[in-house]
Amino acid sequence: MNLTGLHHVSILTGKAEKNYLFYTKILGMRLIKKTVNQDNTESYHLFYGDAKGNPGTELTFFDIPHLGRTHKGASSISSTSLRVPSTDSLHYWAKRFEKLGVHYEGIKKRAGRDTLAFEDFEGTKLILVADNNEKGVAPGEAWDGSDVPKEHGILGLGAVTLTVADAKPTVRxxxxxxxxxxxxxxxxxxxxxxxxxxxxxxxxxxGAEVHVATRSDLPRERLGRGGVHHVAFRVPNEEEYNEWAKRINQAGFVNSGKVDRFYFRALYFREPNNILFELSTDTPGFAQDESVETLGERLSLPPFLEPKREEIELRLRPLEFEESK
Structure with a gap:
């Protein structure tokens, strides 16, 4: 019974409209699901991914208007990688970022790979990493619905970096x-x-890595806009998910219990440095209530929230995405 890689990474944003513009118009990712935070239905939850919404490709954002900034530090998911096809792609992205005014660093080696670090408009630290036909968990499929050439498009999630004061308990x-x-x-x-x-x-x-950085000099992060809320790891099916739930309980970790998110099953717990981990199933996927061709075009609600659609839509502020398409 093995986790098979990264499933998604969830981040906080204070401005969904600008978030949409950055991740779809600048990064060329696809909005694959526009839904609500199931634990607070007055807040949007946006999912960006590859062309088909494959597991292992999603960045998700909880929209919390007027949220304060993140005070960066330890006990944090301090960076998230996004896979691109090649080192040539990194050169394409450096030129694109320069043209569009995105803050970025030069191409550097991390874990033996060519990478390009950059930030979004809220200070979220992201790193493009060149696949260069590396073996391992397969990438997704770049979205061809933007002006980013498909041969340089984002293929899915790469490694996340955990910054902690003491690595030993997290590594354990x-x-x-x-x-x-x-x-x-x-x-x-x-x-x-x-x-x-x-x-x-x-x-x-x-696509299956966690990098652990030790920074005993830093205070604990105070999470706000641009901060990473949690990282989710892939469980291939519900049968193994049930076994993982038993394993987490037997290990004595306080956890959420099994949670049905409709698009996947989830279980949440915090490791000893207080970073929130999630285990999420690959199944049943994002195409249950929308076709692959129309992913992200409407407000999607899971069946247990659908009876409250009118009430939920009245409480949600309108998002003016269409004007920017």
Missing amino acids: VLKELLGFYYVGSYPSLDGDYPDVEVYATGEGGV
């Missing part, structure tokens, strides 16, 4: 509870700090 959970294995390490690019440790699951590769 990754290895002993979740079944990750040590791959190697690379020098910190932030200064004279311990090497960043690399752990992988399943078939490995950048």
Whole structure:
């Protein structure tokens, strides 16, 4: 029973309209689901992914207007990678970011791969990483509905970096509870700090990695807009999900219990450095209530919220996406 990679990463935004413009018009990702936060239906939950909404390709955003900024620090998911086809793609993106005024760094090596770090308008730290035909968990399919050439388009999620004051308890959970294995390490690019440790699951590769950075000098992060709320790992089916739920309980971790999100099944718990992990199923997927061709075009509600659609829509502020298409 193995986790097979990263499922999604969920982030906080204070402005859904600008968020939509950045991730679809600048990054060329597809809005695959416009729905609500199921725990607070007055808030939007936006999912961006690849052409078909494949698991392992989604960045999701909870829209919380007027949310304060993130005060960055330890006990955080400090960066999220996005896969692109090649090193040539990184050069394309550097030119695109320069043209569009996106803050970015030069191309640098991380874990032996060519990468390009950048930030969105709320300071979310993102890293483009070149696949270069690397073996491991398969990428998704780039969306061809934007002006980003498909040969340079975003293919899905790459590694997330966890920044913690003490790596040992986090690593223990990754290895002993979740079944990750040590791959190697690379020098910190932030200064004279311990090497960043690399752990992988399943078939490995950048789509199945967690990088652990030790920063005992930092205060604990205070989460706000642009901050990462949680990272979710892939469980291939509901049968294995049920077994994982038992395993988390037997290990004594306080957790959410099994949660039906309709598009996937979820279970949440915090590791010892207080970072929120989620286990999510690949099934049943995002095309249950919309066709693949029309993903993200309407407000989608799971069946248990559909009877309240009129009430929910009255409380939601309108999003003016159409004018910017």
